[in-house]
Amino acid sequence: MLFNSLAFVAFLGVVYGAWRVLPLAAGRYWLLAASCVFYGWWDWRFLGLLLATATLDWALALGMERWPERRKALVTLSVVSNLGTLAVFKYAGFFSRELADALGLAAPSLLLDIVLPVGISFYTFQAMAYTIDVYRGQVAACRKLLDFLLFITFFPQLVAGPIERSSHLLPQLLQMRRPAAREHSEAMWFITWGYVKKVVVADNLAPIVAAGFDKDSPGGAAVVLAAYAFTWQIYCDFSGYSDIARGVARLFGVELMENFARPFFAASPREIWHRWHVSLSQWLRDYLYLPLGGNRARPGFNLMATMVLGGLWHGANYTYLAWGAWHGGALALGRRLPRPNLPRSLLVVATFHVTCLGFVVFRAHSLAQVAEMASSLSTVSFTPGALAHLRTLLWLAIPVTLLEWVQERQGTLAVLGWPRWAQGLVYALLWASILVLGSSYGYEFIYFQF
Amino acid sequence: MATSSSTSSSSALPGWLAALVAVATLLSLEAYARLGYHAPGDMASRARAAAAAMRADSVDITLYGTCLGEQTLDTRLLGGAVGDGGQVHNLSSAGTGPLDWYLAQSNLMDAEKLDAIVILYVMGDLYRAPSPWQSQAMELARWKDVPDIARWSCSTRECQAEFYLRRASYFYRYRAYLGNWTWWMAGARGLSRDPPEGKPPGGERSAAEEAALHYLGRLVTESRAAGIPVLFLPMPLSPRSGQPRSGDQARIEGWLQGLGGQLLPAPRLDRGDYEDDVHLNGRGKANFTFATAELIKQALGELR
Numbered sequence: 001m002l003f004n005s006l007a008f009v010a011f012l013g014v015v016y017g018a019w020r021v022l023p024l025a026a027g028r029y030w031l032l033a034a035s036c037v038f039y040g041w042w043d044w045r046f047l048g049l050l051l052a053t054a055t056l057d058w059a060l061a062l063g064m065e066r067w068p069e070r071r072k073a074l075v076t077l078s079v080v081s082n083l084g085t086l087a088v089f090k091y092a093g094f095f096s097r098e099l100a101d102a103l104g105l106a107a108p109s110l111l112l113d114i115v116l117p118v119g120i121s122f123y124t125f126q127a128m129a130y131t132i133d134v135y136r137g138q139v140a141a142c143r144k145l146l147d148f149l150l151f152i153t154f155f156p157q158l159v160a161g162p163i164e165r166s167s168h169l170l171p172q173l174l175q176m177r178r179p180a181a182r183e184h185s186e187a188m189w190f191i192t193w194g195y196v197k198k199v200v201v202a203d204n205l206a207p208i209v210a211a212g213f214d215k216d217s218p219g220g221a222a223v224v225l226a227a228y229a230f231t232w233q234i235y236c237d238f239s240g241y242s243d244i245a246r247g248v249a250r251l252f253g254v255e256l257m258e259n260f261a262r263p264f265f266a267a268s269p270r271e272i273w274h275r276w277h278v279s280l281s282q283w284l285r286d287y288l289y290l291p292l293g294g295n296r297a298r299p300g301f302n303l304m305a306t307m308v309l310g311g312l313w314h315g316a317n318y319t320y321l322a323w324g325a326w327h328g329g330a331l332a333l334g335r336r337l338p339r340p341n342l343p344r345s346l347l348v349v350a351t352f353h354v355t356c357l358g359f360v361v362f363r364a365h366s367l368a369q370v371a372e373m374a375s376s377l378s379t380v381s382f383t384p385g386a387l388a389h390l391r392t393l394l395w396l397a398i399p400v401t402l403l404e405w406v407q408e409r410q411g412t413l414a415v416l417g418w419p420r421w422a423q424g425l426v427y428a429l430l431w432a433s434i435l436v437l438g439s440s441y442g443y444e445f446i447y448f449q450f
Numbered sequence: 451m452a453t454s455s456s457t458s459s460s461s462a463l464p465g466w467l468a469a470l471v472a473v474a475t476l477l478s479l480e481a482y483a484r485l486g487y488h489a490p491g492d493m494a495s496r497a498r499a500a501a502a503a504m505r506a507d508s509v510d511i512t513l514y515g516t517c518l519g520e521q522t523l524d525t526r527l528l529g530g531a532v533g534d535g536g537q538v539h540n541l542s543s544a545g546t547g548p549l550d551w552y553l554a555q556s557n558l559m560d561a562e563k564l565d566a567i568v569i570l571y572v573m574g575d576l577y578r579a580p581s582p583w584q585s586q587a588m589e590l591a592r593w594k595d596v597p598d599i600a601r602w603s604c605s606t607r608e609c610q611a612e613f614y615l616r617r618a619s620y621f622y623r624y625r626a627y628l629g630n631w632t633w634w635m636a637g638a639r640g641l642s643r644d645p646p647e648g649k650p651p652g653g654e655r656s657a658a659e660e661a662a663l664h665y666l667g668r669l670v671t672e673s674r675a676a677g678i679p680v681l682f683l684p685m686p687l688s689p690r691s692g693q694p695r696s697g698d699q700a701r702i703e704g705w706l707q708g709l710g711g712q713l714l715p716a717p718r719l720d721r722g723d724y725e726d727d728v729h730l731n732g733r734g735k736a737n738f739t740f741a742t743a744e745l746i747k748q749a750l751g752e753l754r
Contacts, residue, residue: 006615007608184465192468391638416462423463424471431475435621436628 001041002444003244004199011038016251024176031154031252032146038155039119046117053085054152057127061134061141075135082124089120094316119159121313123152125283130166132287139167147174156248160241160445162259162279172254179253185416190247192427193403195434197240201396202446203439205233208389212373213363220380223373225389230363231356232397235263237446238277258412262404267347268339269330269354276355284310299335304328314362319370323362330354476621479628483620487628493543494589497554500539504563508535511746512559514551515542515570516578518685522730523570524739531743542570546586547578548666549599553590555669561676566750567669568681568742573699577662588616588623602661663702667709674710681749682706684716686723686730686738712749717741 001008015034019027040047060078064071093107093114100107130151133139142148151170152158179187212218212226239260246256263275273281289306293299304325311324340347364370382390407414415426463471504510509532513519519542529538541554555567569576591599596617600610616623633639670680682703703713718741723734730738 005608006611181464182462185462185468188463188465188468192472388638391636392633395636395638413462418461420461420463423468427463427468427471428475431472432479435476435479436625436632438629 001038003241003248004195004203004438004445007041012248019252020178024178027252028150028173028176029146032150035150035153035155035158039153039158042118043115049085049117050123050153051149053081053124054127054149055145056081057131057152058142058145058148061131062143064131064134065141071135075131078131079128082128086120086124089114089116091316122161122163123158125280125313126163127152129163129283129287130170133166139170142166142170154249154254156245156252156254157256160238160245161277162242162245162257163283164256164279168257169254177253179250183250183253186413187247187250188427189413189416190243190250192247192430192434194240194243194245194247195438196430197236197243197400198445199240199438200433201400202233202237202240204392204396204437205229205236206439208393209233209363211385211389213365213369218373218376219383219386220377221382221386222389223376224380225386225393226363227356227360228397229389229393231352231359232393232400234359234363234446235260236400241445261412262408263355264352264401265348265404265408266351266355267344268351269327269334272351272355273327273331280310280313300332303331303335307331318367319361319364322367322370323358326358326361330358480619480621483624483628487620487624493541493546493550493554493586494558496539496543497541497558497590500541501558501560503537503539504560505535505537506563508537509533509565509750510563511536511538511566511568512555512564513538513540513542513568513570514546514554515685516546516575517542517544518572518728519570520544522685522735522738523742524735527736527739528743531740532746543586547575548662548669549587550590552665552669553587553595556672557590557592557595561673561678564678566679566681566746567673568683568746570683570685572685573702576666576702579662588613591617593617602664663705666706670706670709670711679749680711681714681746682711683714683742683745686717686719686734714745714749717745 001011011034015031019030022030036047036051039050057078060074063074067074096107130139130142134141142151147170150173151164151166154164154169154173157164208229209226212222212224213230215222218226242256242259246258249256257279259277259279261275261278263272266272266275284306288309289302292302292305294302305328307328308321308324310327311320311322314320314323360373361367361370364373403415410417415423418426500512511532513523513525520540523538523540525538525540529536532538541551543550551569587599596613600613603613604610621628630639673680707713717738719730719734719737723730723737725731725734
């Protein structure tokens with residue numbers, strides 16, 4: 001079920017309304033049932049996979065507490081089962097095709113036709129983090145299966161994160177409470193702003209992106225515009241989802257972590273990853289980078305390996321690996337070089353362009369396409385169509401940048417500190433833009449494919 | 451850097467009030483759409499005006515078709531040529547198809563006063579799949595029509611819900627046009643009567659011709675049951691472009707005749723009647739009008 005669908009609006013109304021009248025203990029299981037419906041809306045068969053893998057992780061974590069001497073074997077089993085699930089559903093097609101190409105054979109169609117379950121990369125990482133934390137003794141194993149299933153399936157963040165830690169989310173779900181008035185205000189802000197970013201900004205940028213990435217010989221201007229547009233599109237799409245998720249969770253008294261902290265104001269490659277997809281970058285840091293040795297030994301290699309695997313997390317394609325390597329290289333270089341003695345604003349602009357170039361590789365269909373796009377930059381001429389796209393891009397990116405600049409200075413919820421009439425005006429403008437300019441086509445969130 | 455997400459002060463607009471602002475915005479847009487926005491295309495208002503102008507003592511004919519039908523006939527001349535104080539109400543409109551024609555006919559026309567229905571067509575018009583996202587169907591539909599339209603146009607419940615929303619809300623119906631207009635004002639998009647290209651909102655477009663033929667069939671059978679003859683008049687195409695017949699065309703024409711529709715022959719025109727391969731010039735328009743009048747008179751005479 002898409003957040004930007006009428007079905008979700010109706011679903012949320014029913015789920016929230018019933019949750020308000022149910023006792024909190026029962027409300028927890030109501031949310032579990034609702035989360036199953038939310039996920040099963042795509043395909044009921046994959047709900048079985050989700051529940052099965054979660055149940056296995058729950059049992060393995062309990063086993064780790066009951067038989068401490070076997071906890072290493074049990075956590076290994078959990079990691080293998082989670083990565084194995086990912087390998088089968090996400091990577092089997094790619095690797096079998098590559099292997100078959102190398103050997104000059106035909107890849108088995110069974111492997112090529114595997115459908116990717118929505119959100120699999122998110123919920124497997126969340127479950128894996130839980131079992132590893134239990135193994136490390138950082139959190140206690142969850143006793144009740146239904147509570148654990150709610151932790152994994154909690155619908156606001158199930159399909160595209162944030163990838164929550166059990167130490168943060170599980171206690172909130174176990175001790176559910178009614179949200180305070182302040183949280184309702186925050187929820188409304190997050191939901192409103194999230195929808196603006198998704199349906200107004202990201203979806204209206206989609207045609208500009210398609211003009212540069214999905215057409216043959218698009219021309220230099222279209223390529224340049226598409227590169228900038230995609231950077232904004234993926235940011236607004238993904239952070240919009242995260243904001244809606246945070247807002248919806250807050251309606252149920254649950255606080256999800258901040259997944260995006262205005263990444264385009266980062267002044268270095270390192271800072272990007274403190275601001276972009278924070279839940280994944282923290283996951284990679286805690287469960288990959290630090291176990292590899294972190295800063296203590298071979299930090300450059302560790303950074304590169306972490307980021308390349310982070311790229312692979314997005315999907316089985318050389319473009320994602322190259323994107324990871326691009327950022328790994330930037331991080332390693334940033335670590336070796338002294339910080340340039342330049343105004344922060346210039347560093348922000350430079351870092352933004354590092355991000356942009358990375359996303360060109362990320363969005364391209366192949367590395368060969370990246371080379372083609374680069375060669376098309378030899379002739380950049382703005383046709384009337386390209387100028388219209390440029391205006392669209394500016395109309396969408398500038399207001400978002402201005403509001404984020406305010407948030408950067410005054411906090412994510414800065415608007416809620418403004419006079420009430422000003423807040424009302426902002427809400428009216430934002431809802432008018434959602435209702436009038438919001439795309440009618442119900443584009444899926446980009447990160448659903450990962 | 452301030453990244454805290456819990457910096458709201460006590461002056462935060464209460465959540466219920468923020469929600470109320472959202473609802474008020476929606477209602478304001480609805481009021482604007484109802485009071486101040488004129489929908490592109492005017493088939494519904496023309497059909498209402500035609501219904502009001504019909505008289506029991508005159509020969510009244512409604513004419514349905516697409517943009518070619520709108521441009522090709524001189525309606526006043528045709529009315530005079532039909533005789534008996536004839537009034538021809540040309541409701542042809544760009545982008546319409548059998549669904550729109552059926553809805554206009556069944557919802558707005560008074561069968562008692564109507565003497566004949568003429569459908570001006572090229573074959574593709576007859577199986578133009580209903581696309582109520584872009585057509586004027588929701589202007590013409592009544593609530594009772596919506597379940598049937600939704601059933602023929604969608605296979606998902608979400609898509610079907612779209613139609614109920616479109617019937618209920620003017621704003622929802624014309625949201626895409628308002629969006630286009632806003633982008634045009636911002637210099638970021640050309641002004642178009644059509645919503646942007648792409649997948650229709652909420653679901654799939656019915657690709658099957660069966661949906662169009664369903665409404666065409668209902669138009670013929672229900673009109674025949676009310677005693678109104680339905681005449682099918684092919685649009686004249688220039689001798690250069692020709693009007694090739696296909697097995698499919700023969701099948702559909704046979705089916706229409708089986709339902710009680712009457713197929714008229716295409717009026718004969720020559721090369722000098724055309725501006726180009728498709729469009730008639732002034733002489734051609736007059737010739738086509740008189741030829742059509744003759745065919746209609748002849749057909750009505752035979753039917754009487």
